[in-house]
Amino acid sequence: xxxxxxxxxxxxxxxxxxxxxxFLPYRLNRLADRISDELERMYAQRYGLNVAQxxxxxWLSHCDDLTAKKxxxxxxxxxxxxxxxxxxxxxxxxxxxxxxxxxxxxxxxHLTREGAELLSRLIPEAQDWEAELVATLSAGEYRxxxxxxxxxxxxxxxIG
Amino acid sequence: xxxxxxxxxxxxxxxxxxxxxxFLPYRLNRLADRISDELERMYAQRYGLNVAQxxxxxWLSHCDDLTAKKxxxxxxxxxxxxxxxxxxxxxxxxxxxxxxxxxxxxxxxHLTREGAELLSRLIPEAQDWEAELVATLSAGEYRxxxxxxxxxxxxxxxIG
DNA sequence: TCCTGATGGTTTCATATGCAACTATATGCC
DNA sequence: GGCATATAGTTGCATATGAAACCATCAGGA
Numbered sequence: 530x531x532x533x534x535x536x537x538x539x540x541x542x543x544x545x546x547x548x549x550x551x552f553l554p555y556r557l558n559r560l561a562d563r564i565s566d567e568l569e570r571m572y573a574q575r576y577g578l579n580v581a582q583x584x585x586x587x588w589l590s591h592c593d594d595l596t597a598k599k600x601x602x603x604x605x606x607x608x609x610x611x612x613x614x615x616x617x618x619x620x621x622x623x624x625x626x627x628x629x630x631x632x633x634x635x636x637x638x639h640l641t642r643e644g645a646e647l648l649s650r651l652i653p654e655a656q657d658w659e660a661e662l663v664a665t666l667s668a669g670e671y672r673x674x675x676x677x678x679x680x681x682x683x684x685x686x687x688i689g
Numbered sequence: 690x691x692x693x694x695x696x697x698x699x700x701x702x703x704x705x706x707x708x709x710x711x712f713l714p715y716r717l718n719r720l721a722d723r724i725s726d727e728l729e730r731m732y733a734q735r736y737g738l739n740v741a742q743x744x745x746x747x748w749l750s751h752c753d754d755l756t757a758k759k760x761x762x763x764x765x766x767x768x769x770x771x772x773x774x775x776x777x778x779x780x781x782x783x784x785x786x787x788x789x790x791x792x793x794x795x796x797x798x799h800l801t802r803e804g805a806e807l808l809s810r811l812i813p814e815a816q817d818w819e820a821e822l823v824a825t826l827s828a829g830e831y832r833x834x835x836x837x838x839x840x841x842x843x844x845x846x847x848i849g
Numbered sequence: 850t851c852c853t854g855a856t857g858g859t860t861t862c863a864t865a866t867g868c869a870a871c872t873a874t875a876t877g878c879c
Numbered sequence: 880g881g882c883a884t885a886t887a888g889t890t891g892c893a894t895a896t897g898a899a900a901c902c903a904t905c906a907g908g909a
Contacts, residue, residue: 545809547750551835553819554724555747560838561721562765563845564714579895587715590707598857605722607897612859634857634904649705658848659713665844666837673830674837675711678720680825685723688821739865758887767867772889794874794887 564662568655576651577621581606581614585638589624590648595638596629623647724822728815736811737781741766741774745798749784750808755798756789783807 549555565580572578578586584604589595600611615638618624623644629635640648663671709715725740732738738746744764749755760771775798778784783804789795800808823831 545750545805545812547747547808547812547815549747549751552747552815553823553835554721554728554815556835556838557717557721558725559765560842560845561714561717563842563849565718566765567845567849568714581895587707587709587712590705591709596857601857605719605726608858609860609898610896612857613895616859632857632905636858645705648707652705652707655707655712655714661848662841662844663713665840670833670837670840673833675713675716677826677830677834678716680830681822682720682723684822684825685720685727688818689723689727741865756887761887768888769868769890770866772887773865776889792875792887796888 568658571654571658572651575654576647579614581610582618585611585614585618586623586640586644586648586651589638589640589644590652593639596635597638598635600638618644728818731814731818732811735814736807739774741770742778745771745774745778746783746800746804746808746811749798749800749804750812753799756795757798758795760798778804 568583569580572583584606585600588600588603597608597611597615600606600615601608604611606614615624615626619626622641625639625641626636627639629637666674728743729740732743744766745760748760748763757768757771757775760766760775761768764771766774775784775786779786782801785799785801786796787799789797826834
């Protein structure tokens with residue numbers, strides 16, 4: 530795919546026409562999908578993790594004291610999907626799931642030593658890859674990008 | 690969900706820890722997913738379209754002279770998914786699919802009158818919604834955002 | 850205490866998706 | 880022309896996912 534391939538068709542303009550390259554949801558999705566595909570390849574091939582499992586692990590590295598419910602709200606994933614991801618991680622011995630002392634409905638999630646070790650290898654790889662990805666952005670551009678995305682997220686909460 | 694909810698857990702830092710809120714792939718995915726969910730609700734509930742079908746229609750509004758293959762490359766969707774989306778649109782009478790005169794393997798896709806009418810109602814809604822979404826961004830911020838995303842896409846091509 | 854409703858999590862079931870095999874057509878080389 | 884290979888698109892199959900039913904536990908009020 531050559532760069533600028535999105536313009537090889539002469540885009541049609543006018544009423545009833547949508548210029549997708551100016552349409553933020555489209556652009557955002559395309560970019561996020563492609564990044565996601567790359568990363569997915571990385572942790573699927575090398576660590577046998579799918580996206581849901583990776584997200585659970587990433588959150589476990591981000592904060593201790595996690596539950597399935599919290600993962601749901603943080604990642605916007607369906608609770609069934611989270612449940613299955615956690616199950617798979619427990620089966621692989623990367624995560625422990627123990628009923629909470631205070632509330633038997635809740636299960637506390639924790640990394641095992643193996644889980645922590647896997648993350649200690651995976652996280653630097655992910656960060657290196659991200660660094661390469663954003664290498665063409667200046668520090669200011671990067672900051673502004675995250676900033677704009679933050680604004681959009683807050684606006685989404687307001688609208689939705 | 691209150692805004693800033695992503696910080697209610699004290700984020701842990703340090704080696705082997707990943708600060709997801711500074712990790713672009715995560716942020717991008719979360720934002721794109723949420724936007725996608727909102728839009729999906731919009732055209733699923735009101736027009737009975739799924740994401741794949743909407744993308745095909747959007748590209749048909751964007752440029753005439755489309756084929757399934759082009760949709761695949763433009764949208765990064767699997768050809769089976771595109772094939773099924775097109776089939777559904779043809780069944781609903783929104784799109785025609787005719788074998789190309791030059792190459793019998795290729796099928797030219799075109800909007801029917803009904804398809805165009807549906808789009809003429811759907812597109813303004815989508816644009817209005819997008820306008821509301823980006824209302825908190827200045828024109829400059831919006832431009833910079835698309836610009837940064839363009840850079841990332843080009844960098845992705847280079848890396849991948 | 851018992852009943853009602855809410856909540857965290859799992860399981861079931863229907864659907865959407867991706868991969869691979871397949872069909873049909875086209876292209877290039879002998 | 881005839882064979883090998885590539886390409887556009889469809890279909891079959893296995894898997895991933897989401898919605899809803901379900902189970903267990905908790906909280907609150909009569």
